[in-house]
Each structure stands twice: as C-alpha cells, then as structure tokens.
Amino acid sequence: MWKKLNQSQIRERIFEALRKNRGFRGENVLGLPASYLDTKVFSPDHALLDNAPFLSTMVENPNHIGCHTLEQSEAYFEGTHALEREVIRICAEQIMGAEEDTCDGYVASGGTEANLQAIWIYRNYFLNECGAKHEEIAIIGSEHTHYSTAKAANVLNIRWAKVETDKNTMAVNKSGIEDSITGLEKEGIRYFIVVANMMTTMFGSVDDVNLYVDALSSRNLEFKVHVDAAFGGFYYPFSSDDTRLTFQNPHVTSITMDAHKMAQAPYGTGVFLIRKGWMQHAHTKEASYVEGQDSTLIGSRSGANSIAVWMILMTYGKFGWHEKIFVLQKRTDWLCEQLDQHQIRYFRNPNSNIVTIDSSELSAEIATNFGLVPDNHNAPDWYKIVVMEHVEIEHLELFLNQIIPEFVS
Ligand SMILES: Cc1ncc(COP(=O)(O)O)c(C=O)c1O
Numbered sequence: 001m002w003k004k005l006n007q008s009q010i011r012e013r014i015f016e017a018l019r020k021n022r023g024f025r026g027e028n029v030l031g032l033p034a035s036y037l038d039t040k041v042f043s044p045d046h047a048l049l050d051n052a053p054f055l056s057t058m059v060e061n062p063n064h065i066g067c068h069t070l071e072q073s074e075a076y077f078e079g080t081h082a083l084e085r086e087v088i089r090i091c092a093e094q095i096m097g098a099e100e101d102t103c104d105g106y107v108a109s110g111g112t113e114a115n116l117q118a119i120w121i122y123r124n125y126f127l128n129e130c131g132a133k134h135e136e137i138a139i140i141g142s143e144h145t146h147y148s149t150a151k152a153a154n155v156l157n158i159r160w161a162k163v164e165t166d167k168n169t170m171a172v173n174k175s176g177i178e179d180s181i182t183g184l185e186k187e188g189i190r191y192f193i194v195v196a197n198m199m200t201t202m203f204g205s206v207d208d209v210n211l212y213v214d215a216l217s218s219r220n221l222e223f224k225v226h227v228d229a230a231f232g233g234f235y236y237p238f239s240s241d242d243t244r245l246t247f248q249n250p251h252v253t254s255i256t257m258d259a260h261k262m263a264q265a266p267y268g269t270g271v272f273l274i275r276k277g278w279m280q281h282a283h284t285k286e287a288s289y290v291e292g293q294d295s296t297l298i299g300s301r302s303g304a305n306s307i308a309v310w311m312i313l314m315t316y317g318k319f320g321w322h323e324k325i326f327v328l329q330k331r332t333d334w335l336c337e338q339l340d341q342h343q344i345r346y347f348r349n350p351n352s353n354i355v356t357i358d359s360s361e362l363s364a365e366i367a368t369n370f371g372l373v374p375d376n377h378n379a380p381d382w383y384k385i386v387v388m389e390h391v392e393i394e395h396l397e398l399f400l401n402q403i404i405p406e407f408v409s
Pocket of ligand 1: 109110111112113115146148199200201228229230231258270
C-alpha cells in the first residue's frame with residue numbers, strides 16, 4: 001500500500017483530488033465562510049501552479065475540519081480528505097503496525113495538539129464512563145516527557161506526575177514507576193493516563209511501556225496508554241525492531257507522530273492516531289453546522305498540510321524511508337565514534353539520531369555558534385545535536401574541530 005510514486009503520478013493524484021473537492025472556483029458554494037486565497041495577494045499564476053500540487057492546494061484552500069476516518073465528515077473537500085485518510089492508514093498500519101482499518105486519526109497542528117487530543121479523550125472517558133473525578137486522574141510520564149503534557153494537565157485540570165528516569169538510559173525504570181504510582185495512590189489518584197516516549201525531545205530516549213502496564217495492572221488500577229512519537233514516529237520504527245510502542249502492543253491505544261520534524265513537512269503537520277472506538281470521547285455534538293460534527297481539538301485546518309505529508313510519504317515509499325533513516329543512523333554512528341575516541345561524555349539511544357553532550361565538554365559560545373540546543377537556557381547541563389538531513393559529516397567535522405583541538409577525521 002505504501003508504494004513510491006513518481007512526480008507525475010503524485011501530481012496527477014493531487015490534481016484529481018482537488019477536482020473532486022467542491023472548489024470555490026466555478027461552483028456555487030454560497031454558504032462557506034471561506035474562499036480560495038485572495039488573488040490580489042496570492043496570484044493564481046498557472047505557469048507556476050500547474051506544476052506545483054502543494055502550492056495549488058494552498059491556493060485552493062480546502063478546509064479539513066473534523067476527522068475524516070469516521071463514518072461521516074464534510075463532503076465539500078472529499079477529494080483531499082481521501083488523501084488524508086491514506087496518510088492516516090500509512091502511519092497507523094505501515095509504520096505503527098495496526099491491523100487494517102482499525103484506527104482513526106487526523107492531521108493535527110503538531111505534537112502538542114495530538115498529545116492534548118489523546119489526553120482529552122482519556123480524561124473524558126474516565127470522567128464520563130468510569131465516574132472519575134478530576135482530582136482522581138493523573139497523567140504519568142518520564143521526567144523527560146515533552147512539556148505539552150504539562151500543558152495538557154493544566155488545560156484539562158488533571159494532575160501531571162513525572163517519573164524519575166534511569167541515569168544510564170534516560171528512560172523510565174521499574175522502581176521509578178513503582179515509587180511514583182505508590183505516591184499518587186496515596187494522594188487519591190485512581191485513573192492513570194500513561195504517556196510513553198518513543199524518543200524524547202532532549203535525549204531521544206525510549207520508554208519501556210510494558211513497565212507501566214505491569215505496575216498498573218498488578219495494582220488493578222485503571223489506565224490508558226498514549227505514545228508520544230512526535231519526534232521518533234518517523235525514525236524509530238525504521239531504526240529498530242522494537243514494536244512495544246506501536247499498535248502491535250494491545251495496550252497502546254493512541255500515538256502522536258509529527259511530520260514537521262523528521263519528515264520535513266511544513267509546520268502545522270502533526271499526526272494523531274487512535275484505535276477505532278475512541279474518537280467519540282472528544283466528539284463535540286454542538287458543532288452542528290459541521291457535517292459529522294467535530295471530534296478534533298483544532299476545528300478548521302488547512303488541507304495543504306495533509307497533502308504535504310502525503311506527497312512526502314509517496315515520494316519515498318516504504319523502502320525509500322528505510323534508506324533515508326539508514327543514512328542518518330550511519331552519520332550519527334560516525335559522530336558517536338569520534339566522541340568515544342576522544343572520551344567526550346554524551347548520551348545517545350543506539351537507535352536514535354539525537355546526541356546529547358554533557359555541557360562541561362564545550363563552551364556556551366561553541367554551542368551557540370553551532371546551533372546546539374540546551375536542555376535549559378539559563379543553566380544548561382546538556383546540549384543536543386539532532387542529525388537531520390542538513391547535518392552532514394562535514395558540518396559535524398567543523399564542530400568536532402572546535403571541541404577537540406587534536407581532532408582529525
Ligand atoms: C517528543 C515531543 N513531543 C511533542 C512535541 C511537541 O511538538 P510541537 O512543537 O509540534 O507541538 C515535541 C516537540 O519538540 C517533542 O519533541
């Protein structure tokens with residue numbers, strides 16, 4: 001299903017999808033509070049747009065409001081909605097190992113929204129189906145979990161509890177989880193929303209989700225598991241055989257992936273995936289003017305973002321994506337070999353392209369010059385390098401020359 005297409009096949013599929021939309025040009029669309037992009041500002045220049053499916057979609061401006069994997073959704077933009085459904089199926093089934101047609105999902109604005117969407121769904125489930133009170137529900141995740149989880153706890157009025165991590169793996173371990181749950185139980189927490197990380201923001205560390213599952217099940221506590229693969233979703237499944245954080249694990253109910261990180265899509269392109277039967281807990285029936293109402297956090301959103309991810313996935317195909325990640329793994333291995341040879345302290349999960357260097361190994365000036373990101377801008381303990389497409393060996397060599405005076409590659 002996830003087969004590489006050539007540029008003209010991609011163009012043809014997208015223009016066909018745009019034709020299937022009830023566009024604002026040439027059709028009687030009188031009631032939508034929107035139109036194509038303002039032609040005085042964004043010229044509909046055919047010489048440019050006829051060969052540019054992404055820009056054409058931007059200009060046509062389809063709205064992807066709602067969730068299009070559910071039975072009913074807006075009919076106006078059905079053509080491009082169908083391509084978004086393909087994106088969701090590729091991500092859920094081909095990358096995250098779900099069975100055919102078992103997942104819903106949508107292209108969210110980013111990792112923050114997708115994480116909030118998951119936590120919102122589970123909070124509502126605990127409140128409405130289990131009779132929980134807000135103060136009995138906690139999100140639990142490693143201390144290196146992205147701050148969007150703290151944001152979700154604040155917005156949704158539930159607890160956020162950090163689990164201390166193992167200093168060797170930067171991931172959760174059994175004792176940290178047991179201590180955390182014991183403390184939370186004493187404080188009256190009965191319902192747990194687990195956020196397990198497939199590559200944390202700062203360290204690229206990966207949590208063993210089964211440690212949470214075992215600890216919570218053995219105490220007969222209610223829990224749901226969300227995987228934050230905002231960074232790792234387009235990397236880790238290609239660099240490792242570990243399926244614990246995918247839909248192959250029956251305990252995983254939802255996953256966040258971000259196409260605007262490793263997949264190099266334009267910003268505004270997160271991917272939210274969830275097993276069928278769960279979106280309904282975020283269903284806003286008051287959205288009565290939207291066909292199928294709305295089960296997403298965001299409301300209106302640009303169809304161009306979905307088209308961008310679809311184009312990227314189709315340009316590479318499954319094998320092309322494996323090759324892309326293989327190259328980044330090799331570059332990261334090379335960097336780590338150099339650091340090892342010169343006894344520079346750093347952390348790297350072996351299946352990740354994030355290398356996080358102890359701040360004592362370099363000056364703040366070098367970190368700034370090379371655009372390394374600190375864990376804390378006021379008092380950095382760590383600086384990270386993310387080996388992305390634009391980070392080549394030649395760039396890494398220049399950096400190594402600065403931190404290791406005797407460096408020769
Ligand atoms: C692991 C993880 N989760 C969530 C997010 C939030 O993503 P966004 O900035 O797209 O909202 C990030 C961003 O860096 C991240 O690394």
